[in-house]
Amino acid sequence: MTALPLILTVFVACAVEATEALTIVLAAGLIREWRSTFQGLAAALVVLAVIVAVLGPTITLLPLTALRLVIGALLAVFGLQWLRKAILRATGYKALHDEASAYLREAAAAEQAAVSSRHGVSDWYAFTLSFKGVLLEGLEVVFIVITFGATQHDVGAAVIGAAAAVLVVAATGVAVRAPLARVPQNAMKFTVGIMLTSFGIFWGAEGAGVSWPGHDGALLVLVPVVALVSLGYTALLRHTAAAERAPADNPAQEVTRS
């Protein structure tokens, strides 16, 4: 497999998480103060980089079969989580993630918090808000970078995808100085869910001893099949949701039926 699918998957996953982190950083910076916010951001990026630097090379020391089994299982579970959430959001069973309202919530909380300085940081609230936001959103990206990078023995390519996404999102955020509410986050999450699930199935089954028909070429079938099944579930749930709403939209029909 070439490095391109690896870089693209990490790029899209990282762009989704970076968009969410940017909302928190903007709330901390614009409402509180930028210096402490940047200190929090830098501290979180250092922690994330250390995790990648320590776990990346360590995990590649494991035997390939065991590595593929464990990472395949983790990616499959993780991918299904992303897909489940994206399908529930796309069909209206779960509210779409709205960066504009998330920003307003964070900004309201930031306005009310008291100012206190600690450990050389002038605004501890801005520091911790920025640090926690970037660290928590970044952990998922680190997980994807390490698992994809280690299994392909190309952590560097995964890091390039993640770094490119952070730069693109950060540059856009600086340019518009507002939460990126127009980013099609759910569609991106759906795409990443499909990729994680497909690679999870492929590597997990290989780790369990399976020999895929067509070897690596099986992925070219697996990815579209996972996409089709996910789209099928989405269509089915949309149909169910519409059928559930129909009696509420048309009370006369309900009365006639009863």
Added chain:
Amino acid sequence: MKRLKAIGAFWCDFVVGDDWRVAVVVVAGLALTAVLVHAAGVNAWWLLPVCMFAALGWSLRRATRP
């Protein structure tokens, strides 16, 4: 001890997510695949995708059931 429990709960939630049954199906699917390959000599490449699609459908059904 409290902090350790909190860290454990965070990582469990981080990896397993909203529906732990999905993780159980994935692990069971992998175990069954390994048994079929190594004990019965069946190249069961089809088993894991089937388990995954079933787990996703089951989880979505549980989440949307009124």
